[in-house]
Structure formats: C-alpha cells, structure tokens
Amino acid sequence: MDYQGLLHDAMTAGRAVSGRGRVADYIPALAGADPAAFGMALVTVDGEFHGVGEVDRPFSVQSVSKVFTLALALAHGGDHVWRGVGREPSGNPFNSLVQLENERGIPRNPFINAGALVVTDRLLGLTGDAAGTVLDFLRAESGNPFLATEPATAASEAEHGHRNAALAHFIASHGNLENEVEAVLEHYYAHCAIEASCRDLARAGLFLAQHGMRAGGGRLLSRSDAKRVNAVMLTCGTYDAAGEFAYRVGLPGKSGVGGGVLAVMPGRGTICAWSPGLDPAGNSVAAIAALDAFTTASGLSVF
Ligand code: GLN
Numbered sequence: 001m002d003y004q005g006l007l008h009d010a011m012t013a014g015r016a017v018s019g020r021g022r023v024a025d026y027i028p029a030l031a032g033a034d035p036a037a038f039g040m041a042l043v044t045v046d047g048e049f050h051g052v053g054e055v056d057r058p059f060s061v062q063s064v065s066k067v068f069t070l071a072l073a074l075a076h077g078g079d080h081v082w083r084g085v086g087r088e089p090s091g092n093p094f095n096s097l098v099q100l101e102n103e104r105g106i107p108r109n110p111f112i113n114a115g116a117l118v119v120t121d122r123l124l125g126l127t128g129d130a131a132g133t134v135l136d137f138l139r140a141e142s143g144n145p146f147l148a149t150e151p152a153t154a155a156s157e158a159e160h161g162h163r164n165a166a167l168a169h170f171i172a173s174h175g176n177l178e179n180e181v182e183a184v185l186e187h188y189y190a191h192c193a194i195e196a197s198c199r200d201l202a203r204a205g206l207f208l209a210q211h212g213m214r215a216g217g218g219r220l221l222s223r224s225d226a227k228r229v230n231a232v233m234l235t236c237g238t239y240d241a242a243g244e245f246a247y248r249v250g251l252p253g254k255s256g257v258g259g260g261v262l263a264v265m266p267g268r269g270t271i272c273a274w275s276p277g278l279d280p281a282g283n284s285v286a287a288i289a290a291l292d293a294f295t296t297a298s299g300l301s302v303f
Contacts, residue, residue, distance in 0.1 A: 003050040006298050007040050011052045014038055014275060014290030021277020021285035024257040029156035030060055033259065033276035038286055041198035044269035045210050051199060058195040059274055060153050062256030063094065063282075065191040066116040067233060068134050068204070073119050074225045076126040076133075084122065084176045085115045087232050094239045094282055095163050097170070105174025109236040111254065114167045118176060120188045125178045131190035141207070141215050142200035153193035161185060192256075201262050202272040208233075208252070208264040230264055234302070238288075241281035248292040250301025261287040265300050 015038055025031040039054040073081050090108040092099050100114050107115035123130040139147050168181045207214050212221035233252035238245040253263040259276035261284055275286035295301040
C-alpha cells in the first residue's frame with residue numbers, strides 16, 4: 001500500500017475545501033487558529049509512520065480527548081459509566097441541552113459534551129485526577145513527554161463555559177455526578193485544552209486499532225471494550241453528522257472543535273487529520289474531506 005501517495009492525494013482533496021470551514025470562535029482562545037493549516041498522520045500496527053502537511057504542529061485536541069477519557073474510565077474498571085451515559089447517536093448538536101432534560105440527566109452518549117462530563121466525573125472518581133490521567137496516557141503512548149494542557153485555552157473555556165456549566169448542573173440535579181460540578185468542569189476543560197499534533201494523536205490512538213493493546217505492548221482494554229469504543233466512535237464520534245461521516249469515511253472517528261479528527265482502521269492502524277475550519281456540526285471540513293478521499297482511494301474502510 002502506497003500510504004505516502006494516498007496521504008498526499010488526501011491532503012490535496014482536503015486543502016481544496018478548507019476555505020469552506022469556519023474556525024471555532026465560541027472558545028475565544030481557538031479563534032486565532034489558521035484556517036489554511038492542514039496535517040495528516042498515519043501509524044500502522046507494524047510501526048510504520050507516514051505524514052503530510054503540518055504533521056507535528058500541536059493543536060487543541062478538544063473533543064478528541066473524549067475517546068481517551070472513555071477508554072481510560074473503562075480501563076480503570078469504570079464499567080459503571082454505562083449506568084450514567086447511553087450509547088445511541090444524539091441527532092443533536094454536541095452542546096445541546098434539550099435532550100438532556102427529556103432523558104432525565106442521562107446523556108445520550110459519551111461523546112456529546114453532556115456525556116463527556118459524566119465520563120470525566122467517573123474517571124475523576126476512579127483516579128483522583130481525570131485530566132492528569134488523560135495527559136499521562138497521551139504522553140506515554142505518543143512518546144512525546146512535552147504534551148501539556150494549554151492553560152489559556154482551558155481558562156478561556158471556563159470563562160465562556162456557561163453552556164457546559166448548565167449541562168453539568170443539570171446532570172448533577174439528577175444525581176448523575178459523583179464529584180462537585182466545579183471539579184468536573186475543571187478536569188473537562190483541562191483535558192479538552194491539551195495540545196497535541198496529528199502524529200501524537202495517531203500514535204496515542206493505536207490501541208483502538210490493536211484490539212485494546214497499547215503501543216508498547218500491554219493491554220489497555222479488553223478486546224470487547226476496544227470493539228465497543230470503536231463502535232461508539234462510529235455511531236456518535238462526530239455528533240449529529242455521524243451518519244454522514246460513516247457514509248463518507250466509513251471508519252470509527254472522533255472529532256474536536258480544534259479541527260482534529262482521529263480515525264481508526266481496526267487491525268491496521270490509525271489516521272489523524274487536522275485543519276481548523278469547521279462545518280456547522282463542529283467537524284473539520286478539510287480533515288473529513290481528506291479522510292473521505294483516503295478511504296475511497298485505498299478501500300481501507302470497515303465496510
Ligand atoms: N471543549 C469543547 C466544548 O466543551 C469541546 C467541544 C468539541 O470539541 N466538540 O465545547
């Protein structure tokens with residue numbers, strides 16, 4: 001497989017549409033991102049690496065972190081997380097409040113904000129440091145000890161976080177948080193504000209392509225939990241555009257409003273694409289176009 005050639009063509013397809021996206025500005029610290037930036041990294045289970053564009057430029061991982069919080073909660077024995085969060089697509093925007101009221105404080109899935117707050121809460125209960133656990137794991141798996149939370153982004157999110165605070169309080173009002181709302185929000189903002197590159201995230205997600213085995217050997221998740229996390233990524237990882245993502249890309253994927261998308265080719269490897277311009281659902285226009293081009297040309301989807 002000519003991965004390098006495929007990535008190159010995928011980047012061309014992504015760059016052709018990057019002007020159609022809009023950088024997230026509801027978190028002011030993200031508003032300054034360069035909409036023309038683009039990177040794409042591919043790591044295989046045999047240890048091959050390929051990259052194009054700004055593959056080593058760090059960006060705000062935002063909701064891509066949610067796949068790691070879920071995996072780490074399960075890895076720490078947090079199966080009870082499924083009592084407080086569902087696993088159905090939401091069909092609503094990632095920060096929607098309305099569904100949470102109808103469903104009595106049990107978020108639809110772990111990847112919308114409400115669900116991620118519940119998972120962060122459980123990880124905090126299990127480890128005493130949810131954001132630190134995510135950061136340590138990302139550092140270990142990526143082999144990059146310099147990964148860190150960008151404090152200005154976390155502070156900016158907290159300052160403009162009325163909606164997330166409303167979600168967290170509403171969940172708490174239904175008795176679905178174990179920890180104080182303020183602590184849960186602080187850890188949530190801190191793991192969303194971690195900065196990492198496409199190379200870092202593709203490496204860190206490799207356990208998802210290896211049926212739960214970590215990059216350096218050793219098991220993070222059972223085979224079935226790895227299957228389950230991938231399944232929830234496919235059905236819920238790109239919010240109310242998950243159907244469109246499955247249709248176009250055909251891989252489990254998780255996006256973030258920093259413009260990153262981490263996709264998994266089970267048994268084969270991971271790909272992370274990044275470009276800050278977003279579509280109205282909050283997913284990177286160019287990253288998805290590039291992943292679409294990659295799986296279409298290579299045939300490497302799960303279907
Ligand atoms: N931290 C962001 C928020 O809470 C994450 C959203 C996202 O990346 N979709 O709004």
